[in-house]
Amino acid sequence: MIPWVVFIVVTVTTGWIHKLDMKGMGDAFSISWKTILSAMAALIVSVPLVQVFINSGINGAGYDPMPIVLANGAAALFGDSWPLISPTIGAIGFAWVNGIGFNIGFILVVLILALILIMILRSYRHREANAEG
Numbered sequence: 001m002i003p004w005v006v007f008i009v010v011t012v013t014t015g016w017i018h019k020l021d022m023k024g025m026g027d028a029f030s031i032s033w034k035t036i037l038s039a040m041a042a043l044i045v046s047v048p049l050v051q052v053f054i055n056s057g058i059n060g061a062g063y064d065p066m067p068i069v070l071a072n073g074a075a076a077l078f079g080d081s082w083p084l085i086s087p088t089i090g091a092i093g094f095a096w097v098n099g100i101g102f103n104i105g106f107i108l109v110v111l112i113l114a115l116i117l118i119m120i121l122r123s124y125r126h127r128e129a130n131a132e133g
Helices: 003-017 022-054 066-100 104-132
Strands: none
Touching: 003 022, 022 066, 066 104
């Protein structure tokens, strides 16, 4: 079944269950349509952005994926103070996701996971260097 058909069926069924008249259904549709249009403006831009960001490792030039490059930069910038900085970045990211749109969350999740992996790898390398020396 086509996805939009499901939404139409659920909408009509909900109106019937709640015994809404045509004016009530029209008012609900009007309010919903305004919400959809405002979200659509952000989603039209953010969905392709997220796809480019996540799939940036698939390239012919051999460049590292954008999340890894950003994670390396943040790890180099913050160094060992990352555990102090990361909650702030997480809080900003959480507020941003809740305020702007769900898709930005994918970018932040991939970036934070990449940072965590880089910090773990650096920690292991540091331990190995100290064990050998």
